[in-house]
């Protein structure tokens with residue numbers, strides 16, 4: 001397939017905008033090495049081998065702009081599979097501007113967002129899901145999200161999708177063969193085998209769909225909501241977990257009227273902690289909205305931390321609370337706060353109800369132990385590190401449509417419906433799977449995906 005726009009040479013700053021010790025300007029395309037050579041005062045770059053590094057000057061007319069190091073990559077052994085160069089210059093915005101301008105005058109054009117990665121994809125370096133993982137990898141800010149992105153970039157997810165698609169294609173072909181012999185009423189595609197394949201595929205798809213909530217949580221932080229009565233110390237606990245004064249702490253009940261949230265990383269896993277308005281009946285309209293919102297946050301959260309003031313709470317209160325939270329059917333921890341105010345020996349028999357995690361939020365006593373408990377609770381529940389996890393909304397939506405199509409095929413076999421209708425639904429599932437890996441694409445889809453990258457990626 002001819003790709004006309006791939007014939008030009010693109011260039012962009014690959015490092016962040018702003019002053020840094022070093023900046024890297026990336027150029028890719030047929031003429032990348034010639035164009036770079038035109039602005040370079042040093043060895044003849046066109047005569048050098050791939051993967052070599054060269055020192056020299058970049059001049060604008062007579063004026064020296066900078067002393068630079070240039071790396072050379074020859075097609076197809078570069079990120080884009082095209083000829084490419086990387087100029088490492090000093091990180092002044094003036095130098096960067098000058099060099100980019102010189103490259104453009106010498107025949108390159110400024111790259112669009114994500115265009116380097118797009119070229120890598122179009123030149124067959126990796127599939128679409130892997131290309132998208134490049135963006136995730138760059139954005140990864142915790143060990144867990146990094147692990148998922150690197151697994152996806154290396155093709156773990158793509159492999160699953162492709163093999164599923166291959167199997168369905170074989171079956172679609174058999175069913176379509178039946179159409180050619182429709183007069184004779186033959187069945188090439190063994191219906192029992194088709195049913196078994198469908199069950200297997202549906203299982204895989206459903207599993208992937210379910211992994212999305214985990215995947216999203218890893219990327220955006222696992223939503224963990226802190227709830228409890230007013231003055232239990234929720235805002236104090238949030239601040240202790242974040243190690244900053246994020247929420248206002250006061251002994252006036254109802255201080256926190258809205259939800260406050262922020263992220264922090266515990267042993268490589270990102271959490272989003274949400275402080276809420278205290279749960280109580282209130283006549284204050286705004287506080288009431290806050291209480292309502294706290295309840296919504298509980299519904300959305302992966303983990304609930306119920307915090308109580310040990311001085312004003314009885315084991316019976318906790319038994320009641322436990323019943324209520326249990327009905328939400330998600331993991332929760334009961335946390336007794338302000339232990340600095342009591343002798344442990346004097347504590348009433350809370351532990352009969354449930355294990356209680358004792359802390360003093362104010363002095364951060366046992367808060368780091370609590371973090372470990374939080375981490376372990378979530379990991380047991382959700383994160384199985386070696387599994388393929390869906391993190392991308394586009395993939396998730398495609399998978400939901402695949403599931404729907406395959407369900408229709410399943411019903412179709414049971415009814416049974418004619419082979420041509422059956423084939424239609426299988427084809428739909430195949431098409432949607434192909435959209436994930438990019439075996440089926442449209443310009444709109446590509447434009448949409450790569451526009452979300454930054455320039456220089």
Ligand SMILES: Nc1nc2c(ncn2[C@@H]2O[C@H](COP(=O)(O)OP(=O)(O)O)[C@@H](O)[C@H]2O)c(=O)[nH]1
Pocket residue numbers: 228229230231232233234235236237248249250251252253254255256278337338339340341359360361362363
């Ligand atoms: N003694 C003691 N006081 C605390 C502790 N944690 C919070 N407090 C106090 O309890 C009051 C209510 O705290 P706050 O975090 O605003 O509670 P919230 O309404 O649940 O958000 C404040 O005066 C805090 O200083 C603690 O561990 N020990």
Ligand SMILES: [Mg+2]
Pocket residue numbers: 234235236247248249255256276278
């Ligand atoms: Mg508060």
